[in-house]
Amino acid sequence: MRLISSVNEMMAWAKEQRRVGHTIGLVPTMGYLHEGHLTLMRRAKENCEKVVVSIFVNPLQFGAGEDYEEYPRDLTRDSQLADSAGVDVIFAPAVKDMYPKGYSSFVEVEQVSDHLCGAARPGHFRGVTTVVSKLFNIVRPDIAFFGQKDAQQLAIIRRMVEDLNMGIAIVGVPIVREADGLALSSRNVYLSPEERKAALVLSQSLKKAKELIAEGEGEAERIRQEIIKVIEAEPLANIDYVQIVDNRFIQPVERLEGECLIALAVRFGKTRLIDNLVMEVSPNDSHDA
Amino acid sequence: MRLISSVNEMMAWAKEQRRVGHTIGLVPTMGYLHEGHLTLMRRAKENCEKVVVSIFVNPLQFGAGEDYEEYPRDLTRDSQLADSAGVDVIFAPAVKDMYPKGYSSFVEVEQVSDHLCGAARPGHFRGVTTVVSKLFNIVRPDIAFFGQKDAQQLAIIRRMVEDLNMGIAIVGVPIVREADGLALSSRNVYLSPEERKAALVLSQSLKKAKELIAEGEGEAERIRQEIIKVIEAEPLANIDYVQIVDNRFIQPVERLEGECLIALAVRFGKTRLIDNLVMEVSPNDSHDA
Numbered sequence: 293m294r295l296i297s298s299v300n301e302m303m304a305w306a307k308e309q310r311r312v313g314h315t316i317g318l319v320p321t322m323g324y325l326h327e328g329h330l331t332l333m334r335r336a337k338e339n340c341e342k343v344v345v346s347i348f349v350n351p352l353q354f355g356a357g358e359d360y361e362e363y364p365r366d367l368t369r370d371s372q373l374a375d376s377a378g379v380d381v382i383f384a385p386a387v388k389d390m391y392p393k394g395y396s397s398f399v400e401v402e403q404v405s406d407h408l409c410g411a412a413r414p415g416h417f418r419g420v421t422t423v424v425s426k427l428f429n430i431v432r433p434d435i436a437f438f439g440q441k442d443a444q445q446l447a448i449i450r451r452m453v454e455d456l457n458m459g460i461a462i463v464g465v466p467i468v469r470e471a472d473g474l475a476l477s478s479r480n481v482y483l484s485p486e487e488r489k490a491a492l493v494l495s496q497s498l499k500k501a502k503e504l505i506a507e508g509e510g511e512a513e514r515i516r517q518e519i520i521k522v523i524e525a526e527p528l529a530n531i532d533y534v535q536i537v538d539n540r541f542i543q544p545v546e547r548l549e550g551e552c553l554i555a556l557a558v559r560f561g562k563t564r565l566i567d568n569l570v571m572e573v574s575p576n577d578s579h580d581a
Numbered sequence: 582m583r584l585i586s587s588v589n590e591m592m593a594w595a596k597e598q599r600r601v602g603h604t605i606g607l608v609p610t611m612g613y614l615h616e617g618h619l620t621l622m623r624r625a626k627e628n629c630e631k632v633v634v635s636i637f638v639n640p641l642q643f644g645a646g647e648d649y650e651e652y653p654r655d656l657t658r659d660s661q662l663a664d665s666a667g668v669d670v671i672f673a674p675a676v677k678d679m680y681p682k683g684y685s686s687f688v689e690v691e692q693v694s695d696h697l698c699g700a701a702r703p704g705h706f707r708g709v710t711t712v713v714s715k716l717f718n719i720v721r722p723d724i725a726f727f728g729q730k731d732a733q734q735l736a737i738i739r740r741m742v743e744d745l746n747m748g749i750a751i752v753g754v755p756i757v758r759e760a761d762g763l764a765l766s767s768r769n770v771y772l773s774p775e776e777r778k779a780a781l782v783l784s785q786s787l788k789k790a791k792e793l794i795a796e797g798e799g800e801a802e803r804i805r806q807e808i809i810k811v812i813e814a815e816p817l818a819n820i821d822y823v824q825i826v827d828n829r830f831i832q833p834v835e836r837l838e839g840e841c842l843i844a845l846a847v848r849f850g851k852t853r854l855i856d857n858l859v860m861e862v863s864p865n866d867s868h869d870a
Binding site: 299303394396397398399400401404421422425426429430451452455456457458459541 | 684690
């Protein structure tokens with residue numbers, strides 16, 4: 293496995309791969325890799341001849357007062373993990389090379405970024421789409437792999453690629469969870485033992501929602517209130533949002549129909565965690581209780 | 582020469598050219614081609630094995646009350662002209678295919694778009710950078726050719742390509758003028774005979790500025806006032822802006838030094854024309870008069 297930090301070297305490597313006819317898979321990450329990331333890498337390895345993992349804690353997607361400085365970093369450990377997953381290149385550029393003096397260009401996706409984390413973290417997705425555009429241009433992958441954990445991010449990137457004719461296939465990979473249900477996240481290291489335990493309400497509340505829908509509940513607000521009830525029973529949990537939206541344009545729905553996304557953001561102490569559930573609901577599945 | 586209107590067909594054609602190792606030059610235009618465009622095409626033909634000319638009157642770069650509807654269009658004549666210049670493909674997509682229902686993604690360049698036409702036409706350059714990003718992704722040219730006539734547009738596109746790592750060489754081609762000095766523009770057809778004559782003050786005022794600089798004038802405001810004097814002597818001319826900026830970040834300068842851009846936008850009746858002059862001024866060239 294090769295570790296590349298230079299943008300030009302990364303472009304040259306990718307160009308050479310294309311020249312010899314290799315397909316390239318890209319897994320963009322902020323590092324501090326966990327089993328969720330490794331699942332993306334293995335999926336990329338199955339689908340592409342060469343796999344690039346980018347590791348870049350992108351300052352542009354952190355707001356004032358967010359955890360940019362504290363975000364966990366460990367390139368040595370990340371390199372070993374990526375190597376073990378069969379990755380060909382880790383691309384870990386420096387901030388000053390990604391955003392040199394005078395940097396002024398941004399990519400924005402409207403509408404899909406109106407709600408959920410787009411509303412809670414102003415500028416966040418503009419930072420994401422800008423850095424992902426740069427990574428796409430530098431690596432020019434055939435396929436890029438993103439976790440379903442960041443459901444809104446995935447929807448935004450799908451829209452950006454389609455709108456801007458990027459010609460890259462986007463693959464969303466299901467959430468990887470601990471045995472007890474907690475969705476994997478690099479931010480889980482921030483949790484105290486008590487918070488770690490309390491955070492189980494996220495997956496538990498989604499499980500409750502799933503059961504309600506299976507029983508025929510189709511009204512979004514009723515499901516939402518049940519989720520809130522589960523989370524609020526946990527004293528350490530502070531809800532940022534609980535929302536039910538369509539999974540393409542991420543707009544609130546009143547009734548569950550088609551591909552819906554139930555998305556949560558909840559704080560435990562200073563740590564903000566997200567989780568979600570995507571449900572394909574046919575009109576016949578749901579009826580008033 | 583081939584005429585392509587489908588985005589997918591254009592992508593497939595360009596991909597095949599890359600596969601067989603051809604370099605591709607792109608000349609983005611809004612059509613109604615004139616000698617300025619043809620100069621770009623011939624330049625592209627000299628530098629690239631295949632040349633694509635896009636013809637697309639981009640609604641996104643026209644503001645409310647601007648001339649989107651009236652903008653002159655003549656695809657038959659454009660095709661003949663492009664063919665005669667050795668162009669391989671005209672790419673003329675439909676608006677509904679470039680901006681389908683639900684379209685939400687935009688590319689923006691800050692700072693470089695603060696002044697001149699960026700200030701006079703809010704949203705204009707966001708429309709330009711968005712459509713050019715799409716065209717770049719669809720065609721993936723090795724080199725793209727733009728007229729120096731739209732000096733700020735050229736500076737913005739250079740910055741976008743550098744910032745977003747697009748890996749495309751940008752070539753700026755000097756302004757082509759009529760024998761009497763009027764810069765070629767598709768909008769010149771709007772001018773009445775009297776306005777056409779009055780519009781000569783644009784190139785005349787720039788000539789005056791050039792003389793002053795040759796005589797050693799280095800203070801931007803003095804040059805600016807002389808330009809304004811020449812233009813205001815023409816009763817049919819209404820100044821939109823006269824500004825002197827650095828040619829890279831398009832920020833106003835007090836003294837001419839390095840590569841400077843003198844840029845004008847002036848209305849004649851309903852028609853808004855632009856013209857400009859780029860000067861490389863070394864500190865020794867200019868001194869107080």
